[in-house]
Amino acid sequence: xxRGEAPPEPRVPPQTVEEFRDRLHALNxxxxxxxxxxxxxxxxxxxxxxxxxxxxxxxGAGVPPSAVMRFCQIMGFTGYAEMQRLFRKALxxxxxxxxxxxxxxxxxxxxxxxxxxxxxxxxxxxxxxxLARDLNETALNxxxxxxxxxxxxxxxxxxxxxxxxSYLAYVFDKLGVxxxxxxxxxxxxxxxxxxxxxxxxxxxxxxxSEETLALVAQARDRGxxxxxxxxPPASQLAGVAxxxxxxxxxxxxxFRSLSAVIALALALAVAVAARRET
Amino acid sequence: xxRGEAPPEPRVPPQTVEEFRDRLHALNxxxxxxxxxxxxxxxxxxxxxxxxxxxxxxxGAGVPPSAVMRFCQIMGFTGYAEMQRLFRKALxxxxxxxxxxxxxxxxxxxxxxxxxxxxxxxxxxxxxxxLARDLNETALNxxxxxxxxxxxxxxxxxxxxxxxxSYLAYVFDKLGVxxxxxxxxxxxxxxxxxxxxxxxxxxxxxxxSEETLALVAQARDRGxxxxxxxxPPASQLAGVAxxxxxxxxxxxxxFRSLSAVIALALALAVAVAARRET
DNA sequence: GCGAAAATGGAATATTCGTTCTATTGCTGG
DNA sequence: CCAGCAATAGAACGAATATTCCATTTTCGC
Numbered sequence: 001x002x003r004g005e006a007p008p009e010p011r012v013p014p015q016t017v018e019e020f021r022d023r024l025h026a027l028n029x030x031x032x033x034x035x036x037x038x039x040x041x042x043x044x045x046x047x048x049x050x051x052x053x054x055x056x057x058x059x060g061a062g063v064p065p066s067a068v069m070r071f072c073q074i075m076g077f078t079g080y081a082e083m084q085r086l087f088r089k090a091l092x093x094x095x096x097x098x099x100x101x102x103x104x105x106x107x108x109x110x111x112x113x114x115x116x117x118x119x120x121x122x123x124x125x126x127x128x129x130x131l132a133r134d135l136n137e138t139a140l141n142x143x144x145x146x147x148x149x150x151x152x153x154x155x156x157x158x159x160x161x162x163x164x165x166s167y168l169a170y171v172f173d174k175l176g177v178x179x180x181x182x183x184x185x186x187x188x189x190x191x192x193x194x195x196x197x198x199x200x201x202x203x204x205x206x207x208x209s210e211e212t213l214a215l216v217a218q219a220r221d222r223g224x225x226x227x228x229x230x231x232p233p234a235s236q237l238a239g240v241a242x243x244x245x246x247x248x249x250x251x252x253x254x255f256r257s258l259s260a261v262i263a264l265a266l267a268l269a270v271a272v273a274a275r276r277e278t
Numbered sequence: 279x280x281r282g283e284a285p286p287e288p289r290v291p292p293q294t295v296e297e298f299r300d301r302l303h304a305l306n307x308x309x310x311x312x313x314x315x316x317x318x319x320x321x322x323x324x325x326x327x328x329x330x331x332x333x334x335x336x337x338g339a340g341v342p343p344s345a346v347m348r349f350c351q352i353m354g355f356t357g358y359a360e361m362q363r364l365f366r367k368a369l370x371x372x373x374x375x376x377x378x379x380x381x382x383x384x385x386x387x388x389x390x391x392x393x394x395x396x397x398x399x400x401x402x403x404x405x406x407x408x409l410a411r412d413l414n415e416t417a418l419n420x421x422x423x424x425x426x427x428x429x430x431x432x433x434x435x436x437x438x439x440x441x442x443x444s445y446l447a448y449v450f451d452k453l454g455v456x457x458x459x460x461x462x463x464x465x466x467x468x469x470x471x472x473x474x475x476x477x478x479x480x481x482x483x484x485x486x487s488e489e490t491l492a493l494v495a496q497a498r499d500r501g502x503x504x505x506x507x508x509x510p511p512a513s514q515l516a517g518v519a520x521x522x523x524x525x526x527x528x529x530x531x532x533f534r535s536l537s538a539v540i541a542l543a544l545a546l547a548v549a550v551a552a553r554r555e556t
Numbered sequence: 557g558c559g560a561a562a563a564t565g566g567a568a569t570a571t572t573c574g575t576t577c578t579a580t581t582g583c584t585g586g
Numbered sequence: 587c588c589a590g591c592a593a594t595a596g597a598a599c600g601a602a603t604a605t606t607c608c609a610t611t612t613t614c615g616c
Contacts, residue, residue, distance in 0.1 A: 032563060051366050054604060064565050069605065080604065088329050113422045114415045116545035121410045124541045125403060132399045137392045144391050160448055163441035170438055171533060255449055255544050259537035263402045266533050267394035310593060332574060342595050347575065358574060
């Protein structure tokens with residue numbers, strides 16, 4: 001082993017998954033080939049560790065099991081077992097008895113109110129996880145840029161998209177971002193308010209509502225940028241919107257929980273507000 | 279071994295957690311003492327099986343390990359290992375690489391749009407899981423009964439509760455349930471529409487909005503039942519609402535994802551519609 | 557290129573954990 | 587009260603798996 005400068009090879013193992021990630025990141029680039037392979041594979045499959053054996057991780061990384069063992073020790077653990085303990089604890093704490101509780105709610109029987117709650121909870125959770133999985137970061141960044149540059153943001157969303165649009169109006173107001181909610185009250189649109197320098201944020205799901213499509217077309221005619229928040233496939237909007245953000249919302253029965261759309265919309269709003277302040 | 283009538287001891291193991299629960303339920307009551315202890319413990323700690331050893335399950339149930347083994351075989355598995363495989367598969371499919379993806383999104387850095395999405399996703403998921411955990415079934419059933427008996431349902435919800443109220447208005451409309459959204463357009467309430475036989479569903483979070491409280495008081499004066507959808511502690515509403523449904527909504531920054539409230543509201547709406555039809 | 561030190565792969569070993577076996581206990585029906 | 591059977595507990599066994607060790611290869615400084 002080298003004499004003078006000892007690389008910070010810690011004797012205390014990471015206590016949380018966060019710490020683990022940090023240490024992994026710090027080590028990146030200064031590892032021998034096989035250990036780097038381990039690091040790469042582990043980084044992209046963090047969740048598998050809790051349920052995999054050394055041999056499986058090794059095969060996944062394309063290295064012999066002994067390399068995985070050395071990797072564990074580099075990370076500060078005494079061995080694979082200790083490392084796995086960390087991830088198992090994280091996994092079991094993540095869902096303490098959520099699954100059981102859900103099953104109990106459902107056990108009441110179809111049609112029972114509690115069962116319905118369980119179904120919508122399940123749909124909401126799946127939608128939200130799908131959002132995290134499928135988020136298009138490029139489109140999101142582009143949307144933020146577009147909206148941050150706009151003088152006024154116009155919000156379009158009718159029928160089941162209306163709650164989202166109205167919540168955005170509330171949030172933008174709180175954040176001090178000029179936004180107009182096109183709510184169709186009194187049968188008149190605010191179409192004349194679409195002015196140069198503005199942008200349109202349209203929230204709409206198939207089948208797209210007439211009003212929203214009309215507003216999008218109008219904005220397009222006047223040369224305003226259009227950001228669409230919709231569900232895949234966004235076929236009809238592909239030609240007319242500059243930026244398309246898609247969200248897969250799982251629905252139970254005929255109705256959607258809107259969880260994923262709202263989460264995305266909120267993040268978008270906060271990011272836009274932050275960008276405008278700088 | 280016995281000769282003639284073989285008890286229905288299945289040779290094919292349950293393929294899903296659902297099937298597992300069914301078989302467990304079917305066996306209930308006709309098991310010897312120790313096996314029943316196993317069944318009870320497993321039923322209430324379904325989620326632990328994936329990560330526990332035989333010895334741990336046995337200790338939890340207060341039986342020797344061999345009793346757990348016999349229980350596994352009664353359930354149709356060849357042994358504990360096979361049973362555990364079922365739950366591990368369920369666990370890993372539930373969160374395929376969701377956790378990793380979330381961490382990756384967050385890794386972008388504070389203030390990045392993608393990181394914000396991750397935060398709101400996290401908040402939404404926690405809210406939704408909290409709903410499943412803390413749902414008060416009694417209050418829910420009572421709310422359904424109250425609203426199902428109403429001639430017309432009045433919806434109150436302003437500011438950040440407005441999206442929920444407006445979504446409920448949309449859903450009730452689709453379901454053919456008479457509902458009025460008190461949206462405050464033109465500064466006039468629809469107060470005069472509060473008629474005998476109606477009911478009020480108020481959605482409001484602390485700090486409660488003036489308009490909602492006023493509407494609740496008015497309904498109360500006229501003797502109409504009031505159902506409140508709010509966050510704990512519902513101190514101010516305790517005296518004035520007949521039924522109180524609480525939802526703990528985790529917020530990130532100053533904003534809430536509304537996931538849990540919407541899930542509960544949707545379930546409530548569908549349950550009410552179903553009850554009215556019968 | 558040569559030598560030392562690090563890295564590597566694979567076999568040997570230790571440990572943990574599931575599974576089986578059997579003696580004993582506790583029932584149940586005659 | 588006794589025979590017969592089911593249920594049980596604990597110990598012994600065996601398979602799976604983590605861990606260590608060492609011979610070989612690779613890398614890097616001189």
